[in-house]
Amino acid sequence: MDKIDALDRAILMHLQMDGKSAFTKIASNLQISEGTVRTRVKKMLKNKYFQFIIHMDPASLGLEVQVIIWIQTQLGCQDQVADVLSQLSEVRFVAAFSGQYDLIVQAYFKNKNDLITFVNKQLASIDGIITSDLSIELKQYKDSFSYITNE
Structure with a gap:
């Protein structure tokens, strides 16, 4: 197949x-x-063409703050940084991208204080990160894992 x-x-x-x-x-x-x-x-x-998952609403679990974090890594450190980030429970998604930033991370937190602690303690302690930029989600218009259409 x-x-x-x-x-x-x-x-x-x-x-x-x-x-x-x-x-x-x-x-x-x-x-x-x-x-x-x-x-x-x-x-x-x-063949891993799909998997059955439960797609939960983070807010229903008390995770009210969603952020996207753009990370620039030192040359040769992208995989190492991605591996460390992938181990963190707050992090849902880590991927390498082209452009100004090497990694894009999606993470969820109970509140802004938890986000601040994450940035100042966990993110700051990861070797190989040059810089990061964060955006907090203000409003969600679509969140879907649907890729199959009627075409």
Whole structure:
């Protein structure tokens, strides 16, 4: 299974709309057998084309402050800094990007004081960081993991 075909996409669209949808319901809607759905889903999971996750609302867990942190690292230190950041419980996302900053980090905090402590203690103690810039989320317009469309 090298690529996702039209049938895989259709199955994924159903799961994207309702991750708890029964394979029998998906099969009925697509007019295929339940075994076909089960086999396709199993292969896509094995090949890591998708994963089942629970997407929670951070605010419902008391995490009221979301920040994006842009980080510039010393030459040769990007992987090391990313590895350290990836271990921190407040950090949800770490990725390398081109441009002025080497890493972009998304993190969540209970309040602004926790953010300040994170920046002044944890972030400041990581070797290899030259500079960082933070933006606090003021309003969220979209937060989605949906990539499959009707095309």
